[in-house]
Amino acid sequence: MKKIRIAVLGLGWMGQAHSRSALRIPSLFPEREFNPELVVCADTDASRRERAVADFGFRRATDDWRAAATADDVDAVWVTAPNMMHLPMIEAATAAGKAVFSEKPIGGKPEQTVQAFAYAKATGVATGVGYNYLWSPLVIHARDLISGGALGQITHYRGRFLSMYGSDELGLLTWRFKLDEAGYGVSSDILSHSVSMAQYLVGDISEVVGMRNTTIARRPLPTGAASHYGQGEPSDPTGEVENEDFASMLCRFANGATGTFEVSRTVVGPESQNAFEVYGTKGALSWSLEQLNELMYYRKDVGVNSGYTTIFGGDRFPYQGAFAPGQANSIGFEDLIAIEDYAFMQSMATGETFHPGFAEAVDVVSVQQALIDSWESRTWETVRDLKAGY
Ligand SMILES: NC(=O)c1ccc[n+]([C@@H]2O[C@H](COP(=O)([O-])OP(=O)(O)OC[C@H]3O[C@@H](n4cnc5c(N)ncnc54)[C@H](O)[C@@H]3O)[C@@H](O)[C@H]2O)c1
Numbered sequence: 488m489k490k491i492r493i494a495v496l497g498l499g500w501m502g503q504a505h506s507r508s509a510l511r512i513p514s515l516f517p518e519r520e521f522n523p524e525l526v527v528c529a530d531t532d533a534s535r536r537e538r539a540v541a542d543f544g545f546r547r548a549t550d551d552w553r554a555a556a557t558a559d560d561v562d563a564v565w566v567t568a569p570n571m572m573h574l575p576m577i578e579a580a581t582a583a584g585k586a587v588f589s590e591k592p593i594g595g596k597p598e599q600t601v602q603a604f605a606y607a608k609a610t611g612v613a614t615g616v617g618y619n620y621l622w623s624p625l626v627i628h629a630r631d632l633i634s635g636g637a638l639g640q641i642t643h644y645r646g647r648f649l650s651m652y653g654s655d656e657l658g659l660l661t662w663r664f665k666l667d668e669a670g671y672g673v674s675s676d677i678l679s680h681s682v683s684m685a686q687y688l689v690g691d692i693s694e695v696v697g698m699r700n701t702t703i704a705r706r707p708l709p710t711g712a713a714s715h716y717g718q719g720e721p722s723d724p725t726g727e728v729e730n731e732d733f734a735s736m737l738c739r740f741a742n743g744a745t746g747t748f749e750v751s752r753t754v755v756g757p758e759s760q761n762a763f764e765v766y767g768t769k770g771a772l773s774w775s776l777e778q779l780n781e782l783m784y785y786r787k788d789v790g791v792n793s794g795y796t797t798i799f800g801g802d803r804f805p806y807q808g809a810f811a812p813g814q815a816n817s818i819g820f821e822d823l824i825a826i827e828d829y830a831f832m833q834s835m836a837t838g839e840t841f842h843p844g845f846a847e848a849v850d851v852v853s854v855q856q857a858l859i860d861s862w863e864s865r866t867w868e869t870v871r872d873l874k875a876g877y
Pocket of ligand 1: 498
């Protein structure tokens with residue numbers, strides 16, 4: 488069986504999630520054609536390097552991400568550091584001929600995603616991007632229903648990612664709020680999930696107009712190695728939030744459907760409402776991460792009698808049987824990461840092209856760039872396919 492020797496660059500939330508995938512995949516997917524091996528982990532935080540070896544079983548850990556990304560005993564690199572580190576990491580890994588799986592958004596600005604795509608294209612390496620929600624078995628089922636015509640002609644799409652991760656004004660000024668570490672704010676961070684979902688389910692977006700806002704202007708400065716959700720004191724010194732907390736857009740799809748999108752990290756109420764509603768001439772579907780194991784389906788032909796019905800997840804849908812047999816035995820957030828990592832490495836083993844890869848990430852930032860342009864022009868902007876160049 489093909490060995491896939493792994494480097495992970497950044498052992499925070501996502502680095503740990505992908506590392507756990509590598510450990511779980513052999514027992515979850517016996518039909519796989521590869522064996523993952525955790526070889527080297529790079530992190531600037533010493534305690535995370537210790538955990539990498541002691542708890543995750545990496546052979547070694549280093550504070551030098553470049554050495555990890557280019558090591559001779561590595562086949563594939565997972566890029567799980569803050570956004571503005573993605574591009575140099577991808578440049579080094581692709582130049583060394585490694586397959587690269589990068590967390591979204593692939594860089595913090597659209598031009599960086601386009602450059603990452605160019606690096607991968609020039610070197611011909613396999614690429615993957617962490618739009619993990621596309622791997623929800625019920626989202627795959629929704630896509631199959633839509634492409635099979637169950638909803639008829641799609642008329643309207645509503646996408647949103649309303650999260651409370653930044654809703655506490657005492658939440659620390661971590662990397663996500665800073666231009667030099669994150670790049671753009673929610674238009675990179677979570678709109679990338681909403682747009683990738685819409686493109687996966689409905690297709691290309693051709694024009695957009697939108698707005699942005701920053702609702703919490705200053706936050707307490709972190710004092711230690713806080714990376715994620717630490718909280719400061721009202722008396723702490725503060726720094727400026729440098730990117731947007733909120734973004735929204737109206738759009739038109741190439742197939743004529745209309746769409747609306749809203750994303751926020753400071754809203755109060757929805758805790759992680761990554762959700763869509765798709766409306767067609769024969770029916771509708773809706774799904775939310777907050778009810779990951781439920782897909783709501785409205786059929787016009789029986790709707791008067793039943794309204795929306797709930798389809799529960801189960802082993803009748805792709806991948807779910809790896810986690811639990813039967814119906815309505817729930818899966819969770821990290822299971823989607825295990826599925827995407829399995830699918831990526833399986834495609835490496837079989838030589839098939841993996842989707843979503845860097846090309847799909849450029850499709851997403853092509854929409855983001857049009858949105859950014861519309862913030863300045865205050866008018867509708869046509870989405871240009873940035874795969875053809877910037
Ligand atoms: N797909 C998803 O659902 C999802 C969820 C969260 C984050 N993400 C993405 O994953 C990436 C990481 O986010 P996170 O939440 O895991 O962040 P995090 O802050 O939890 O972890 C980042 C890690 O990178 C390390 N790091 C920072 N600079 C480094 C450097 N120069 N060399 C090596 N390591 C370095 C930090 O010490 C930390 O351990 C981001 O791009 C983010 O957008 C994706």
